[in-house]
Amino acid sequence: MVGATAPARQDAGVRAERTDEPVLATVTFTVNGQRRDLELDTRTSLLDAAREHLHLTGSKKGCDHGQCGACTMIVDGRRINACLTLAIMHQGAEIVTIEGLGQPDNLHPMQAAFVRHDGYQCGYCTPGQICSGVAVLEEIRAGIPSHVTADLGAAPQVTEAEIRERMSGNICRCGAYSNIVEAMTEVAEARA
């Protein structure tokens, strides 16, 4: 939000009865390399657009308030909470969901590492963890500092402390955190 609310209409003593009719709008973006044209209720989150309209159900709805990270997608190269953004705000965007990172017969290295290291138990948070994990390693490579980076002038390194801090927006109720750290560390080392 970037501004204050405009004053409500001043001309009537009572506010006009609010109708709650849906308002439709169109949006075009690319999801996992495929162009998508949608007509949506303006209220539709990017997460609901993917799950309910495109039937890409890999991204999960946990809290729907940006607190759990289960909905994490990579939009224009950056991880975001897909539940806290409107689909219609992403005209022309390049969106990658867990389905776009890899498939069962062609796993992304991070997906393979999660399997190898048991980086999950129930699996509900896993698509968000993996999207976030892929983006976190890119953020470190790009030199973006974190709360635990000791020297703001130096390039951040892939350490356990850095991974734990940067992954704090992805909650795992099963508590697979230590295995997630191992999986991400392995992927980072394989790349180095």
Added chain:
Amino acid sequence: MKSFTYERPSTPAEAAAAVARTPEAKFIAGGTNLLDLMKLQIETPRHLVDVNGLGLDAVEPTEDGGLRIGALVRNTDLAAHPRVRTDYGVLARALLAGASGQLRNKATTAGNLLQRTRCPYFYDTAQACNKRRPGSGCSALDGVSRQLAVIGASDACIATHPGDMAVAMRVLDATVETVDAAGTERRIPIADFHRLPGDDPARDTTLAPGALITAVTLPKPVAGTHIYRKVRDRASYAYALVSVAAILTRDGTGHVAFGGVAPKPWRVEAAEADLPKGARAVTAQVFADAKPTPENAYKLKLAERTLGAALNQARA
């Protein structure tokens, strides 16, 4: 969520005009706080003006050696900016102490300033809250107040400003730049931007209705160790119970603002002369008018100790 119409203007003037002419319109930038509140029907705009296409995303040097930060610069980009990391470390540190990586990628400079309180009674629509529903009362006064304000509050509201970024901007003497539908530009010192609740807690800021934030400017850098210390219930991704934004020299002089304690970033410049005497001498003045509840009185001691830790850090 209540339904709304939507538009995406291409200039700041058009955006301000769109909000001015449309009843119950709001700007939306990152949306991370506004959409959260819309889902709960705490915010119910009828029209959203998406400002993401306006530019306003540059970080540029100013003529006097300072920095001008566009309203739409994302928190991640601001924290990672070379000039911010080198010259305004307290700001980089405050940004990195806030929210999660996903949220910082979306959240903007202007939106961060305008984020609303996380007082649990503001969020719970079954409770009385003068900020959410003026005149309904304040359930927090006799409620769970552990997280809430110890100073600057009123009998109508004891909510805190939840942010970290604004606390650093307060110690840096930032200025908020705005434009309205008539094209009138205004420069608001950060000290005057957030307001105390008094008997009108619904208004968080002095921003004029319909005005659009275009930038935040920082004066030229202040020498010293830049520190942001945040005390919270878990190590990451939690709001401050108390935070300290400080710029300190080795001899103990400097500047300090506190977060998590008041409806706005809390700074008492007159107390800063006593920084060389130690934390207690400063916090005794900064919090002289505090009216804590039994549940949040711990924040006064915590503020003193957090400042003490910052002073030790600066001397190390």
